[in-house]
Amino acid sequence: MKEDFLHYIWRHQYFVKTNLATTDGELLQVLRVGYYNTDTGPDFKETILKIGDVEWSGSAEVHIRASDWYRHQHQTDAKYDQVVLHVVWEADKAVHRQDGSQVPVLELKNRVDLKLLHTYEQLQQARSTIPCAAFWPAVPEVTKLSMMERSLIERLELKGEEGLQIARAxxxxxxxxxxxxxxxxxxxxxxxxxxxxxxxxxxxxxxxxxxxxxxxxxxxxxxxxxxxxxxxxxxxxxxxxxxxxxxxxxxxxxxxxxxxxxxxxxxxxxxxxxxxxxxxxxxxxxxxxxxxxxxxxxxxxxxxxxxxxxxxxxxxxxxxxxxxxxxxxxxxGKSSAQNLFINAVVPLLAAYGSYSGNRRLLDKAIDVLEQLREESNQYTRKYEDLGWRAKSAADNQAALGLYKLYCAPVNCMHCGVGNKIMKQNSPAA
Incomplete structure (x- = not known):
């Protein structure tokens, strides 16, 4: 199991809330989950809870084992003094903030539906190069299209960041x-x-x-x-x-x-x-x-x-x-010239668009890709085998982004398709 699964469980509150309590036996009510933090510091910020009769506002930190708090040295980091709830799979140890006060702990291992856990494990352990291949046909087309569009934007933004690094040099x-x-x-x-x-x-x-x-x-x-x-x-x-x-x-x-x-x-x-x-x-x-x-x-x-x-x-x-x-x-050759267009013009548009704050240049890059045909490659064929078809270079770049950013690293919990599969197999579905 990876922490991203627990992030997903907490973010969507996919756990049994009957008699919800901390490991110390105090009644717990989640008033606001908080927003997922991708920077340094606790995993969820602006979390609001009620523990017993007291309302708490702060952050939530997520770990597989409670002892990971010490393994990650959070007890010496002031950013974690604001943590009001430690969400863990297994509460194997009490943890404390810098001032010695104990952090309330919520243990999830007996509160998560086994079907949901099984779905997650299937995705993580899939032998296919596309972890969700077995689930793909059941995912709505609009979800796949939305994720492809998102992957294209993220891929272009990464190319833009590479270009910015060159420009800075x-x-x-x-x-x-x-x-x-x-x-x-x-x-x-x-x-x-x-x-x-x-x-x-x-x-x-x-x-x-x-x-x-x-x-x-x-x-x-x-x-x-x-x-x-x-x-x-x-x-x-x-x-x-x-x-x-x-x-x-x-x-x-x-x-x-x-x-x-x-x-x-x-x-x-x-x-x-x-x-x-x-x-x-x-x-x-x-x-x-x-x-x-x-x-x-x-x-x-x-x-x-x-x-x-x-x-x-x-x-x-x-x-x-x-x-x-x-x-x-x-x-x-014409094919090589078009590849040069994809790998030179498009990254430059993305990079200078980011540098100048001109969003229209990123839109222009996408428009350019939509006008170009690009041959299938070893990555796009993985999705074609599942029934997806590329109509332009934009589609191919989207598939490439999806594979490299999500499928290859088995980053399913951050993928729209993976999230949909988990939702379809959740107790609330």
């Missing part, structure tokens, strides 16, 4: 932040960290100085990425020379990256990091003002087209230095 320079987010997304999963390092190795302000020359952009990017350390052909040689000049001019860190930092295994040539860097040079050559371009554009097709800017002649014929490709590759 750059002193709230949003052009550099947008550039960093774009490069991170361009690395997809396999080369994400390497592209983030590249964003630091070639600052956006240097990029802007050479937007007019796709060749110089390639020299900067490939050179700092570590791909020009050994000459493979004539083009590598001239890039080497240009990189040496530019890195000296801007005092860039020499040998900023090494080849071993880049992953090529189990990839199609079109997804090689060399091709992604060539595509990056192409789109930066087309438009270096990333922040304003991504934030203000209302034409999704125009942004996707920008992501698909044509690579230089060399990279239309190669996928690595010195290795010619059989087929011509002029630009990034």
């Amino acid at each position: 750059y002193g709230n320079d949003w052009e550099q932040t947008a550039y960093h987010i774009l490069l991170r997304a361009l690395g997809f999963k396999t080369n994400q960290l390497a592209f983030e390092q590249l964003a630091k190795a070639v600052p956006q302000k240097v990029v802007r100085q050479h937007q007019a020359s796709q060749f110089q952009l390639e020299a900067l990017l490939f050179g700092q990425a570590g791909f020009l350390n050994e000459a493979q052909d004539d083009y590598t040689l001239i890039l080497q020379k240009e990189h040496a000049f530019l890195s000296h001019k801007y005092k860039l860190q020499p040998l900023a990256m090494q080849l071993h930092q880049w992953n090529f295994l189990r990839m199609r040539p079109g997804n090689f990091p060399t091709m992604r860097i060539a595509q990056l040079a192409a789109l930066l050559h087309h438009e270096a003002g990333i922040f304003s371009n991504l934030l203000e554009s209302s034409d999704m097709k125009a942004v996707v087209s920008w992501f698909r800017s044509e690579v230089s002649e060399y990279w239309q014929q190669h996928y690595m230095f010195g290795r010619k490709s059989k087929a011509s590759q002029a630009a990034m």
Whole structure:
């Protein structure tokens, strides 16, 4: 059992209240449960109780065992002096506040319906990757839809917080932040960290100085990425020379990256990091003002087209230095460009919306996702197997949020679907 189950029981008052009393035998009446506290301090605040003939106002703290009070060191924390009721599954020990006064205890283990406990244990011990898979068909569609919408918002807010952390690291320079987010997304999963390092190795302000020359952009990017350390052909040689000049001019860190930092295994040539860097040079050559371009554009097709800017002649014929490709590759594939939109534009909108307090930017991010189609992935297929169907990238992102925030950590008691299942199996249902 986890404490979240007891939080749920207390919040919804799903326990027998006949002859309700503390472990000391004093009659207990719950006048107000209080609100659930997600910050430090007691679990429920503004709780109002009547114990005996005295009305108490303060906080309620929830534990599996009463002795957890001492295990968590609450007896030395002034925030817990306001606790007027200790709600526990098992009252194995009397507990006291800092001043030595005893905290009243309510024991729940003989007051909770076994059916409700059994439902909770089924969710917690489910072998399925979706804990509520066995209950899913019985949950109303409106509950599932509501939880999906909530998961989407929470996922976007988390992405926004990640973006804010990047912005803080750059002193709230949003052009550099947008550039960093774009490069991170361009690395997809396999080369994400390497592209983030590249964003630091070639600052956006240097990029802007050479937007007019796709060749110089390639020299900067490939050179700092570590791909020009050994000459493979004539083009590598001239890039080497240009990189040496530019890195000296801007005092860039020499040998900023090494080849071993880049992953090529189990990839199609079109997804090689060399091709992604060539595509990056192409789109930066087309438009270096990333922040304003991504934030203000209302034409999704125009942004996707920008992501698909044509690579230089060399990279239309190669996928690595010195290795010619059989087929011509002029630009990034449409599917990759759309993924870049989802993983760069949407997080940037969420981050700057949070920074500026502009809620409309989060709404715009959702609108963008609703216009895009996204292929099923290993996470969304888990819900598709239960009969749910994604109609847009927004649905896919919602399913991803639901899985990572609730299903994978078995966080059922904080999930709308899990709550509905518990309610359907509660004595009051």
